[in-house]
Amino acid sequence: MLEHLFNPESISVVGASSDPRKIGHAVLENLVLQGYGGRIYPVNPASSEIMGLKCYPSLEAIPSRVDLAVITLPAKQSVDLLEQCVKKKIPYAVIVAGGFSEAGEEGRVLETRLREIIKGTGTRVIGPNTVGVLFPYTGVNTALTPHDRLFFPEKGEVGFISQSGALGLLVMDSITEYRMGISGFINIGNRADIAETDSLRLFEADPNTKSIVMYLESVSDGEQFFKTVKEVNRKKPVIILKTGRSLESTRAAASHTGAMASNDRVFSGIMRQAGITRAYDETELLDFGKALAYQRPPPGKRVAVITTAGGVGVLTTDLLTSPDNHGRLEMASFNDEETREMRKFVLPFASVANPIDLTADGSTEAYGKILDVLVRSDSVDAIIAYALPQTPKINMDIVGTLKLAASSKPVVAGAIGNRLSKVMLGELEAARIPAFPSVSRTVGAMKVLCEYGEYLRRHRND
Amino acid sequence: MLEHLFNPESISVVGASSDPRKIGHAVLENLVLQGYGGRIYPVNPASSEIMGLKCYPSLEAIPSRVDLAVITLPAKQSVDLLEQCVKKKIPYAVIVAGGFSEAGEEGRVLETRLREIIKGTGTRVIGPNTVGVLFPYTGVNTALTPHDRLFFPEKGEVGFISQSGALGLLVMDSITEYRMGISGFINIGNRADIAETDSLRLFEADPNTKSIVMYLESVSDGEQFFKTVKEVNRKKPVIILKTGRSLESTRAAASHTGAMASNDRVFSGIMRQAGITRAYDETELLDFGKALAYQRPPPGKRVAVITTAGGVGVLTTDLLTSPDNHGRLEMASFNDEETREMRKFVLPFASVANPIDLTADGSTEAYGKILDVLVRSDSVDAIIAYALPQTPKINMDIVGTLKLAASSKPVVAGAIGNRLSKVMLGELEAARIPAFPSVSRTVGAMKVLCEYGEYLRRHRND
Numbered sequence: 001m002l003e004h005l006f007n008p009e010s011i012s013v014v015g016a017s018s019d020p021r022k023i024g025h026a027v028l029e030n031l032v033l034q035g036y037g038g039r040i041y042p043v044n045p046a047s048s049e050i051m052g053l054k055c056y057p058s059l060e061a062i063p064s065r066v067d068l069a070v071i072t073l074p075a076k077q078s079v080d081l082l083e084q085c086v087k088k089k090i091p092y093a094v095i096v097a098g099g100f101s102e103a104g105e106e107g108r109v110l111e112t113r114l115r116e117i118i119k120g121t122g123t124r125v126i127g128p129n130t131v132g133v134l135f136p137y138t139g140v141n142t143a144l145t146p147h148d149r150l151f152f153p154e155k156g157e158v159g160f161i162s163q164s165g166a167l168g169l170l171v172m173d174s175i176t177e178y179r180m181g182i183s184g185f186i187n188i189g190n191r192a193d194i195a196e197t198d199s200l201r202l203f204e205a206d207p208n209t210k211s212i213v214m215y216l217e218s219v220s221d222g223e224q225f226f227k228t229v230k231e232v233n234r235k236k237p238v239i240i241l242k243t244g245r246s247l248e249s250t251r252a253a254a255s256h257t258g259a260m261a262s263n264d265r266v267f268s269g270i271m272r273q274a275g276i277t278r279a280y281d282e283t284e285l286l287d288f289g290k291a292l293a294y295q296r297p298p299p300g301k302r303v304a305v306i307t308t309a310g311g312v313g314v315l316t317t318d319l320l321t322s323p324d325n326h327g328r329l330e331m332a333s334f335n336d337e338e339t340r341e342m343r344k345f346v347l348p349f350a351s352v353a354n355p356i357d358l359t360a361d362g363s364t365e366a367y368g369k370i371l372d373v374l375v376r377s378d379s380v381d382a383i384i385a386y387a388l389p390q391t392p393k394i395n396m397d398i399v400g401t402l403k404l405a406a407s408s409k410p411v412v413a414g415a416i417g418n419r420l421s422k423v424m425l426g427e428l429e430a431a432r433i434p435a436f437p438s439v440s441r442t443v444g445a446m447k448v449l450c451e452y453g454e455y456l457r458r459h460r461n462d
Numbered sequence: 463m464l465e466h467l468f469n470p471e472s473i474s475v476v477g478a479s480s481d482p483r484k485i486g487h488a489v490l491e492n493l494v495l496q497g498y499g500g501r502i503y504p505v506n507p508a509s510s511e512i513m514g515l516k517c518y519p520s521l522e523a524i525p526s527r528v529d530l531a532v533i534t535l536p537a538k539q540s541v542d543l544l545e546q547c548v549k550k551k552i553p554y555a556v557i558v559a560g561g562f563s564e565a566g567e568e569g570r571v572l573e574t575r576l577r578e579i580i581k582g583t584g585t586r587v588i589g590p591n592t593v594g595v596l597f598p599y600t601g602v603n604t605a606l607t608p609h610d611r612l613f614f615p616e617k618g619e620v621g622f623i624s625q626s627g628a629l630g631l632l633v634m635d636s637i638t639e640y641r642m643g644i645s646g647f648i649n650i651g652n653r654a655d656i657a658e659t660d661s662l663r664l665f666e667a668d669p670n671t672k673s674i675v676m677y678l679e680s681v682s683d684g685e686q687f688f689k690t691v692k693e694v695n696r697k698k699p700v701i702i703l704k705t706g707r708s709l710e711s712t713r714a715a716a717s718h719t720g721a722m723a724s725n726d727r728v729f730s731g732i733m734r735q736a737g738i739t740r741a742y743d744e745t746e747l748l749d750f751g752k753a754l755a756y757q758r759p760p761p762g763k764r765v766a767v768i769t770t771a772g773g774v775g776v777l778t779t780d781l782l783t784s785p786d787n788h789g790r791l792e793m794a795s796f797n798d799e800e801t802r803e804m805r806k807f808v809l810p811f812a813s814v815a816n817p818i819d820l821t822a823d824g825s826t827e828a829y830g831k832i833l834d835v836l837v838r839s840d841s842v843d844a845i846i847a848y849a850l851p852q853t854p855k856i857n858m859d860i861v862g863t864l865k866l867a868a869s870s871k872p873v874v875a876g877a878i879g880n881r882l883s884k885v886m887l888g889e890l891e892a893a894r895i896p897a898f899p900s901v902s903r904t905v906g907a908m909k910v911l912c913e914y915g916e917y918l919r920r921h922r923n924d
Contacts, residue, residue: 098821103811145822149852151880164773166822170852173879174899217776241777248793249780255813281902282777282878311626314679315703315744318711331710349565351717359560360607360628390611390632416744417635418613437636440743 002205004091006184007138008067009038012059012090014081015072016042018050023096023144024072027132028053033147036139041066059084068092070132070142075099075107078128079114086121094142095128100190102129102255111192118193130189131165134172136181137208145169156181157210157293157432158286159203159236161196163188163217171215171282178425178435180290183208195220197228204232213289215282216242217253219267230274234459237292237452241279242267275455277448280325284444291434291445295410297453298382302332303446304374305355307386308362308394312416312439313355316384319443326447331355332380338373345369363393368401375408382410384446387428387435389420399427406433410449414442464667466553468646469600470529471500474521474552476543477534478504480512485558485606486534489594490515493532495609498601503528521546530554532594532604537561537569540590541576548583556604557589562652564591564717573654580655592651593627596634598643599670607631618643619672619755619894620748621665621698623658625650625679633677633744640887640897642752645670657682659690666694675751677744678704679715681729692736696921699754699914703741704729737917739910742787746906753896753907757872759915760844764794765908766836767817769848770824770856774878774901775817778846781905788909793817794842800835807831825855830863837870844872846908849890849897851882861889868895872911876904 011031015024028042032051042050045057056062059069059081069090071078075097085093100111111128118125126132132142136155143152150173158181162168165187172185183206186199196216203209212232219225219242229238244250245264271278277292279285303320307313320329331354334342342352345366351357358366367385374380383405387398405411413428413435415421421437428435436442473493477486490504494513504512507519518524521531521543531552533540537559547555562573573590580587588594594604598617605614612635620643624630627649634647645668648661658678665671674694681687681704691700706712707726733740739754741747765782769775782791793816796804804814807828813819820828829847836842845867849860867873875890875897877883883899890897898904 099811107811145852146854149854149882162773164771164776166771166850166853167773167777170771170774170850170878170883173852173881173883176880215773217773243776243780245780246783246790248783249776251815252776252779252813252817255815255819281781281900283900283902309626309628309632311624311629311677311679312632314626314705314711314714315629317714318705318707319743321708321710328708349561349569351714353713353717355714357717388628388632390607390635391628392608392611416632418638419635420611421632421635438743438745440745 002202004067005133005202006135006206008140010041010064010066011036011038011068011070011140012041012043012062012066013070013072014043014059016044016050016055018047026144026146027070027072027142030141030143030147034139034141034152036141059088066090068094068140070094070096072096075110075128079110079117082114082117082125086117086123089122091122092124092126094126094130094132096130096132096144098129100128100192102190111190114192125193126186127189128192130187131169132187134185137183143169151176154179154181157183157208158289159183159206159209159212160185161188161199161203161212162215163191164215165189167215167282171286175286178422178429180286180429191220197221197225200228200232200238204236209236211237211239211289211293213239213285214241215285216240218244226270226274229276233274233276237277239277239279239285239288239292240271241282241285275452275459277452278325283441287436287441287445288448291412291449292452294432294434295406295412295449297449297456298410299453300381301329301450301454302379302381303329303384304332304380305384306367306370306374307355308358308360308388308391309386310357310359312386313357315439316443317355319440320446326444326451329447329450332377334377334379338377341373342370360391361393362391364395364398364401367394367398371401371405375405380409382446382450384412384414384442386414387424388415389424390417396424396427399431402428402433403431412442412446412449414439464664466529467595467664468597468668470602472503472526472528473498473500473530473532473602474503474505474524474528475532475534476505476521478506478512478517480509488606488608489532489534489604492603492605492609496601496603496614498603521550528552530556530602532556532558534558537572537590541572541579544576544579544587548579548585551584553584553586555585555587556592556594557587558592558594558606560591562590562654564652573652576654587655588648589651590654592649593631594649596647599645605631613638616641616643619645619670620751621645621668621671621674622647623650623661623665623674624677625653626677627651629677629744633748637748640884640891642748642891653682659683659687662690662694662700666698671698673699673701673751673755675701675747676703677747678702680706688732688736691738695736695738699739701739701741701747701750701754702733703744703747737914737921739914740787745903749898749903749907750910753874753911754914756894756896757868757874757911759911759918760872761915762843763791763912763916764841764843765791765846766794766842767846768829768832768836769817770820770822770850770853771848772819772821774848775819777901778905779817781902782908788906788913791909791912794839796839796841800839803835804832822853823855824853826857826860826863829856829860833863833867837867842871844908844912846874846876846904848876849886850877851886852879858886858889861893864890864895865893874904874908874911876901
């Protein structure tokens with residue numbers, strides 16, 4: 001089942017168009033530009049060829065199997081078309097159109113009809129009111145936003161489920177900045193059929209996915225969802241950003257994805273019990289997804305901090321040891337031998353108490369020697385390492401140094417600044433060391449890593 | 463007094479060097495590259511010329527007045543040199559060296575001697591343990607980090623006071639990304655003489671400064687500081703990021719800038735009373751500084767939200783109406799006439815309830831028409847506007863549209879994504895509309911604007 005969606009042999013774009021103002025144009029173009037390697041069947045009775053591809057008058061007219069149909073027609077026509085998908089035994093249909101349950105009574109009726117059409121058949125629907133799916137490993141991209149307006153992420157390890165299409169696209173554009181990738185993106189939209197539970201199962205089964213991030217405005221099938229998310233989270237960490245914490249926000253969601261109110265307090269309680277990581281904005285969502293995908297959770301919460309900028313160490317300590325949404329952590333303390341050894345590699349008035357401040361004199365080499373002490377120390381569970389290329393003796397070799405340390409102990413890195421820092425963040429990303437452009441984002445990632453680790457330890461024997 | 467520091471007629475770099483590994487090289491080079499227009503006097507008894515500038519054997523040997531001396535020598539020599547500064551009646555000396563009160567008993571003695579040397583004289587000291595100052599309007603830049611390692615901000619309206627030099631430099635490098643500028647930067651370091659209170663007064667008097675941001679690890683002269691910050695904050699908003707919220711963080715600060723512990727709960731209470739905006743990380747610090755510098759505070763806390771991406775509107779509503787460090791705000795509600803008028807400019811199933819979601823069909827023109835309704839509405843105190851260039855009908859003209867709206871009502875903007883969004887953020891910055899690359903940063907900026915406005919209203923007659 002996963003196969004037909006994540007790695008379809010063939011895709012049909014219904015409503016494909018050579019008119020750049022049409023959605024059917026953008027979808028087809030994105031599919032081609034993303035490098036999708038399977039067969040593409042544009043469907044449009046008014047054309048015989050689009051973008052060099054043979055065009056068919058109907059789904060029925062396509063001579064071979066279709067794994068995924070992307071329907072880019074208006075709401076009512078899309079539902080009519082769905083009957084043809086069922087008839088042709090197409091396993092997955094993406095319905096892009098809005099104007100369903102989010103848009104009043106008439107739309108609700110239409111959405112009910114949609115559900116009835118596929119009931120008991122082998123056809124599953126993504127949407128309606130969706131931008132569809134993106135799977136970088138196979139080049140599947142049904143997004144309707146023209147490719148010259150945004151970037152799509154590369155291959156990665158984070159599975160992304162979003163109730164909102166636009167938010168999903170914007171966030172994916174954002175993370176391309178440091179070349180962060182995803183294993184896949186599913187915009188469930190109005191989730192008339194495939195909802196959060198099914199999507200979770202898909203990413204659970206996907207071998208490329210190491211963590212799953214979800215943007216939700218509400219939960220459709222509470223009981224089933226809670227059972228599933230708890231189960232999946234034990235194997236692959238699940239991070240959820242859910243709106244609806246206030247009455248105003250619940251109301252806003254209703255007119256957006258037709259979502260119904262849910263009690264946020266109940267939701268929060270169950271999430272806590274299930275050990276789900278919560279994010280409170282879209283940046284945290286992907287930050288946490290990355291941290292939990294790239295690093296295993298630490299065995300405890302004693303953190304060592306290493307930096308070449310004193311203030312950064314102090315601020316890190318402040319955020320690490322002050323409680324917030326994700327609790328507080330402990331500053332690891334070093335024994336005399338460790339302290340003595342680290343002293344060898346720093347200037348007399350640099351600090352080797354935690355946070356370790358090599359000062360601007362700190363070199364990549366000294367950094368490596370100290371990391372080595374930290375990796376061997378029994379009192380260090382995890383390491384926050386700032387890779388600051390602005391200090392003159394720090395160079396890009398620090399990425400390899402950190403990668404080596406990360407093979408023994410969980411490492412989260414920070415790099416603050418513009419040009420050189422951005423290069424550094426890109427290199428750290430490529431080495432799959434979770435790295436962030438601010439102190440609080442670096443600390444936040446470490447906090448959720450520790451939190452998830454603690455949950456797993458507590459429920460080891462459940 | 464301000465004049466000699468912010469706009470010195472002449473600067474001497476003591477310990478200037480042609481050896482790129484020396485601090486005296488980087489300082490001199492930064493000064494030259496920053497385009498400082500006054501006279502520069504390198505001092506080094508071993509050279510007759512450095513970087514094409516005539517070099518003097520001593521401060522005494524310089525034939526004319528010196529407004530600012532940057533001393534790049536080791537700790538003890540720097541203190542000796544300070545006597546010559548006093549003798550030559552130099553108004554300001556920056557002492558770069560570390561190894562003073564942050565480094566144990568010997569250093570503390572040295573710092574006491576430093577204080578005694580300038581006592582009752584016309585010479586004021588910045589530092590020791592400092593990277594000095596940066597004033598983009600006059601090209602004064604005493605930073606010791608080589609210019610090829612980081613960018614320095616352009617001319618702007620935010621005054622930046624930092625106890626930490628490295629953190630200050632990294633943050634300044636960061637904000638150059640979207641071309642945010644500053645009015646000046648003072649790294650008070652160990653603040654043996656000029657401390658947070660004096661620095662506040664300097665930026666209070668500086669006509670380019672519209673808001674003041676401070677990174678502090680502790681407060682030196684509590685009573686005087688609290689009195690001053692309260693006074694200054696009424697004229698120019700002051701934003702403070704202060705570490706030391708935990709014991710661990712206080713301890714870390716002690717070995718960094720020799721700062722002594724202060725009771726954070728007391729500090730927080732006084733700050734609240736004085737209406738000071740608190741930031742909890744370095745990103746917030748500059749975000750809030752920018753928001754309060756570019757926009758006047760709204761007359762109330764009823765916020766209208768406008769977007770072309772539904773999920774962004776929902777998440778914004780969630781963050782706006784959920785309480786956090788900066789309280790919660792209200793979603794403005796529109797009357798029938800306003801709603802009717804806005805309806806004209808959107809598709810049938812777009813939402814014109816707050817948040818207003820134009821959907822991906824929203825054009826810059828429709829956006830402008832709706833902003834016009836919001837600007838005229840009696841029930842809107844401020845506007846959060848997402849400028850999302852990924853939606854096909856939004857173009858860069860939206861910046862002018864937002865600028866027009868911002869001339870009537872406070873506007874905070876958000877733009878999420880990579881390439882096009884970054885261009886958008888740069889344009890918004892140039893138009894002095896506070897703009898941010900995430901939902902929570904956008905909402906956070908609006909919250910502190912409203913919070914500051916409320917403080918001013920409450921204490922209007924104090």
